[in-house]
Amino acid sequence: MEELIIPTTEKNAVVRDWSLKTQKEKGDSLVEGCIANLPEYVTVNVRQNNLEDLEDMTPTIEEYAALLRVNNVQPYKIYVKEPKPLTFKQKLVRFTDMADAWAEKQIKKKNETICIPWSFLRDMVLNHPDMLKRVNLFALAIYGLVIFPKVLRHLEVAVVDFFERLKQGINPVLTILAETFRSLSSCRRKGEGRFIGCAQLLNVWILSHFWKVERTPFHMFSKTFAPLEVYLEKEWPKEVTEQYWVSVFQNLRAEDITWRASWIHPSVLLYRVGDQDWIPLLGLWEGIGYASLLVQRQFSSRQFIPATGRLTQSEFAFAGEGYTKRVRDTTKSWKKIHLMELALYADTLT
Numbered sequence: 224m225e226e227l228i229i230p231t232t233e234k235n236a237v238v239r240d241w242s243l244k245t246q247k248e249k250g251d252s253l254v255e256g257c258i259a260n261l262p263e264y265v266t267v268n269v270r271q272n273n274l275e276d277l278e279d280m281t282p283t284i285e286e287y288a289a290l291l292r293v294n295n296v297q298p299y300k301i302y303v304k305e306p307k308p309l310t311f312k313q314k315l316v317r318f319t320d321m322a323d324a325w326a327e328k329q330i331k332k333k334n335e336t337i338c339i340p341w342s343f344l345r346d347m348v349l350n351h352p353d354m355l356k357r358v359n360l361f362a363l364a365i366y367g368l369v370i371f372p373k374v375l376r377h378l379e380v381a382v383v384d385f386f387e388r389l390k391q392g393i394n395p396v397l398t399i400l401a402e403t404f405r406s407l408s409s410c411r412r413k414g415e416g417r418f419i420g421c422a423q424l425l426n427v428w429i430l431s432h433f434w435k436v437e438r439t440p441f442h443m444f445s446k447t448f449a450p451l452e453v454y455l456e457k458e459w460p461k462e463v464t465e466q467y468w469v470s471v472f473q474n475l476r477a478e479d480i481t482w483r484a485s486w487i488h489p490s491v492l493l494y495r496v497g498d499q500d501w502i503p504l505l506g507l508w509e510g511i512g513y514a515s516l517l518v519q520r521q522f523s524s525r526q527f528i529p530a531t532g533r534l535t536q537s538e539f540a541f542a543g544e545g546y547t548k549r550v551r552d553t554t555k556s557w558k559k560i561h562l563m564e565l566a567l568y569a570d571t572l573t
Contacts, residue, residue, distance in 0.1 A: 234563075235524070250532055283492075283518060290424060296394045297392045300393045302388055303550065303554050314384075315339070331377065348364065366386050402420050402508070404504065405509045427454045432484060434481060483522055489522055497556025499556055
């Protein structure tokens with residue numbers, strides 16, 4: 224029997240005291256000595272923020288869940304790759320109802336990555352006699368080409384493993400966010416690189432917080448408003464260069480930022496799991512952690528010093544010695560969920 228997930232909801236003031244105490248005891252792994260530069264009981268007025276006060280912004284589980292509107296999932300059930308999955312060929316045979324020889328012919332190797340070309344899958348989507356198979360194969364293609372585009376115009380084997388587990392009620396948001404953080408972290412560390420994540424979803428998130436810069440329409444909260452649908456229906460300029468976005472971010476002012484996206488009104492925030500002081504995530508290729516307490520003002524909540532000890536050591540690849548233990552430990556951590564009641568200010572967005 225699968226172990227139950229136990230959620231615990233705590234008062235904002237209780238979490239604030241715990242976070243301050245934990246940070247003092249364990250230190251800050253993000254910037255050495257940064258706590259010494261902050262008042263002991265720092266708070267940030269959501270209505271009068273500026274970029275000098277705890278200027279972190281990041282996509283969150285709550286925001287991505289609101290954007291994707293994923294139904295029929297267990298919100299805190301994390302994806303973990305099966306220890307002994309079927310071979311890629313066996314998976315293709317089961318997915319497509321084709322013969323072993325056909326499946327083996329489609330499998331390619333690109334830069335040490337096992338994958339299949341989109342062109343072969345497209346033919347199956349268009350011509351498979353089973354309509355349900357067509358729909359499932361098309362959904363798989365979206366996950367492989369749009370959400371986890373590791374190899375351009377190809378679907379990687381890890382995506383197929385992940386897609387199979389969706390029917391078990393896992394929350395895809397946790398995996399999507401893990402790969403978003405992993406890829407952004409890699410690009411930042413190297414100073415260059417290709418973003419291997421859902422660029423469209425990240426773009427919608429960016430525009431939701433910087434809509435004043437892009438002069439996109441503002442929408443008040445509504446259960447019927449779907450930001451992704453608006454994004455898909457909008458006509459975007461065909462030539463938007465990298466230099467343009469660099470200029471946008473370099474010239475951001477405090478008044479340009481909408482800290483809380485208009486389409487989300489959460490009452491609680493997931494801030495840690497298990498015995499961790501933050502949230503460990505498992506992606507398709509690596510594990511990584513993030514601290515949602517860094518960005519409380521994205522929910523119109525009082526900002527306080529977040530617990531971030533050992534956060535910079537949270538990233539690890541699914542390879543090498545000891546990684547399976549870290550995966551098991553992370554999986555076990557997600558059996559105990561810690562939520563915090565948000566201390567909301569007046570409903571101000573900037």
